[in-house]
Amino acid sequence: MSVRMRARQVWRLLIGAAALGLFVPVSANAADGYYELVPEQVADDTYVFLGAQENFSFDNHGAISNTGFIVTDNGVVVIDTGPSRLYGEAMRAAIADVTDQPVVQVYITHAHPDHFLGNNAFEDVPIAALAETTSAIREIGPDLASNLYNLVGSAMRGTTAVVPDAAADTENRVTFGDHELELVAARGHTASDLMVFDHSTGVLFAGDIAFHDRAPTTPNADIAAWHETLAATQQRNFKTLVPGHGPVVDGGEALAQTGDYLTWLLQGFEQAAARGASAAEVMFLPLPERWAALAVEPGEYRRSVSHLYPSIERAALERDGTR
Amino acid sequence: MRVARLVFLPLLALLIVLMPLGATAAEVPDDPLDSSQWRYMARKYFRDASIVFDERVKVIAPDYAEDSLNTPVQVSAPDLEGVEQVLVFADMSPITKVLDYYPVKADPAIGFSFKVQQATPIRAAMRTADGTWHIGGTWVDAQGGGCTAPSVASADPIWETRLGETEARLWSRDSGGDRLKFRVVHPMDTGLAAGIPEFFITEVTITDDSGETLARLEPYEPVSENPVITLDLDARGPLTLAGRDNNGNRFEATVAEPAS
Numbered sequence: 001m002s003v004r005m006r007a008r009q010v011w012r013l014l015i016g017a018a019a020l021g022l023f024v025p026v027s028a029n030a031a032d033g034y035y036e037l038v039p040e041q042v043a044d045d046t047y048v049f050l051g052a053q054e055n056f057s058f059d060n061h062g063a064i065s066n067t068g069f070i071v072t073d074n075g076v077v078v079i080d081t082g083p084s085r086l087y088g089e090a091m092r093a094a095i096a097d098v099t100d101q102p103v104v105q106v107y108i109t110h111a112h113p114d115h116f117l118g119n120n121a122f123e124d125v126p127i128a129a130l131a132e133t134t135s136a137i138r139e140i141g142p143d144l145a146s147n148l149y150n151l152v153g154s155a156m157r158g159t160t161a162v163v164p165d166a167a168a169d170t171e172n173r174v175t176f177g178d179h180e181l182e183l184v185a186a187r188g189h190t191a192s193d194l195m196v197f198d199h200s201t202g203v204l205f206a207g208d209i210a211f212h213d214r215a216p217t218t219p220n221a222d223i224a225a226w227h228e229t230l231a232a233t234q235q236r237n238f239k240t241l242v243p244g245h246g247p248v249v250d251g252g253e254a255l256a257q258t259g260d261y262l263t264w265l266l267q268g269f270e271q272a273a274a275r276g277a278s279a280a281e282v283m284f285l286p287l288p289e290r291w292a293a294l295a296v297e298p299g300e301y302r303r304s305v306s307h308l309y310p311s312i313e314r315a316a317l318e319r320d321g322t323r
Numbered sequence: 324m325r326v327a328r329l330v331f332l333p334l335l336a337l338l339i340v341l342m343p344l345g346a347t348a349a350e351v352p353d354d355p356l357d358s359s360q361w362r363y364m365a366r367k368y369f370r371d372a373s374i375v376f377d378e379r380v381k382v383i384a385p386d387y388a389e390d391s392l393n394t395p396v397q398v399s400a401p402d403l404e405g406v407e408q409v410l411v412f413a414d415m416s417p418i419t420k421v422l423d424y425y426p427v428k429a430d431p432a433i434g435f436s437f438k439v440q441q442a443t444p445i446r447a448a449m450r451t452a453d454g455t456w457h458i459g460g461t462w463v464d465a466q467g468g469g470c471t472a473p474s475v476a477s478a479d480p481i482w483e484t485r486l487g488e489t490e491a492r493l494w495s496r497d498s499g500g501d502r503l504k505f506r507v508v509h510p511m512d513t514g515l516a517a518g519i520p521e522f523f524i525t526e527v528t529i530t531d532d533s534g535e536t537l538a539r540l541e542p543y544e545p546v547s548e549n550p551v552i553t554l555d556l557d558a559r560g561p562l563t564l565a566g567r568d569n570n571g572n573r574f575e576a577t578v579a580e581p582a583s
Contacts, residue, residue, distance in 0.1 A: 026577075072523045109380055148465060190535050212330055219389075275494060276494035276502045276504050276553065278395065278397050278434025278435075278491070278504075278551075278553040279384070279395035279434070279436065279551075280383050280384055280385075280395035280396050280397035280433065280434055283383070283395060284383050284397075299387075302385045302389070305395070306385070306387075306389035306390045306393065306395070307389070310393065310551075313504075313551065314490075314506065314551075316492070317490045317491070317492050317504060317505075317506055317551075318490060
């Protein structure tokens with residue numbers, strides 16, 4: 001009886017609130033209010049949606065990486081689609097606010113969930129990636145998506161792992177309007193990392209080859225290959241670099257910072273293994289000031305211990321005294 | 324409804340009167356980690372013993388398990404004297420007991436990795452000579468699935484030829500003893516993955532040159548596959564490491580003193 005009475009009171013409150021106009025309808029453009037994407041212009045025709053310098057959370061809805069687009073006379077080229085269907089839809093709405101040109105091409109830099117799970121919103125457009133990226137998304141995409149549902153929650157609704165349906169042409173330059181794009185096949189952050197270099201503006205979309213003021217992530221990293229890619233990329237004649245995470249920057253600063261961090265990370269692990277430190281002890285070593293200041297530290301450093309320390313620890317154990 | 328209440332109230336009163344009779348002898352302190360399983364853990368492992376949460380018992384582990392099959396933990400208690408047994412347990416694990424460690428001539432310190440099934444406290448309880456358990460711990464959050472996942476070895480026909488293969492190394496400690504780190508090839512199957520029976524190392528004993536026991540370890544199913552264990556001994560090498568699993572397989576290795 002008392003429950004029923006309480007329900008009636010709640011209804012009365014709700015009706016009262018509605019009458020007072022307390023329920024504001026959510027704008028459709030903001031993709032149900034989860035993502036408010038504001039494009040930042042970084043060069044002629046070139047825009048970036050900056051992600052939060054954070055880890056995945058219910059609060060940031062997974063929007064932690066940078067995505068971008070280039071407006072040309074022959075349509076819009078999109079680089080990465082973000083973490084979810086709703087994010088991808090919010091991207092398209094924000095792009096439509098900038099230009100009437102249709103989206104004609106999507107490039108996916110690599111097979112990490114914050115970069116490709118917005119593909120649902122671009123199924124009417126060719127989605128191109130490197131071959132290994134495509135096969136990785138086919139194999140582990142559904143697991144990555146369900147993992148992100150757990151970490152991010154309802155912002156993921158309607159999201160599935162849409163596998164790229166086109167190969168990125170890394171042999172020839174690709175032209176859209178008066179933008180000449182070079183698709184660069186690289187590796188190191190993952191087994192296949194695509195970079196998009198717009199020779200017309202000098203903007204390099206480096207994907208997660210470059211992190212800027214944010215700790216690099218290493219779950220699928222090959223550190224030696226990553227260093228090689230960073231060195232080769234420094235030689236390129238780009239003007240502006242769009243990192244996968246962190247602020248856009250002129251010149252090679254983000255590449256240098258990423259390289260310095262990876263050097264420090266690996267050297268620290270090798271020294272720790274040589275003195276017999278356990279993995280948990282390594283996780284709780286104090287970080288030098290320069291790296292403690294990066295976003296998502298020390299969390300990202302501790303994740304890297306899980307990714308990289310076991311094999312380094314094992315190698316040190318093999319230089320052993322077992323008879 | 325009124326009749327039900329009439330019966331219920333005297334019953335409740337009776338229960339309140341009888342309750343002190345059912346209480347255990349030792350006081351169970353409130354859990355600083357606020358785990359719903361704490362009282363059950365206390366009853367299961369420390370029924371009549373005195374227990375105290377003690378900040379000298381250090382347990383460090385990541386607050387989130389990046390790899391639910393291998394979550395690293397370091398237990399230590401540099402300021403706690405006379406520890407005879409270290410029990411490591413995880414409240415929310417389907418198998419709560421992770422390992423027992425007897426640091427005979429060693430510090431009450433152990434590094435290892437374990438499988439995390441879901442968010443759980445990981446705790447070390449250290450029994451001192453007076454019988455008191457000193458407890459420390461921390462929470463580990465996880466996507467989980469570590470305990471019910473099959474071992475990598477269970478899908479790999481090669482492992483059988485390498486079962487029990489042991490790598491070990493000693494490092495000199497400033498305190499005069501040695502740090503021992505070893506790795507044993509073993510699937511450490513929990514028995515919770517469908518069709519794969521439990522199969523795990525049950526005992527590892529470290530002895531010195533004269534056969535005296537320096538430390539004894541009893542791992543349980545939650546310890547990670549191919550376990551890497553770090554121990555801080557109060558003695559120097561060379562030493563012998565001998566162990567067996569629940570199927571009776573034995574393994575042994577001799578470890579030389581570090582060159583430097």
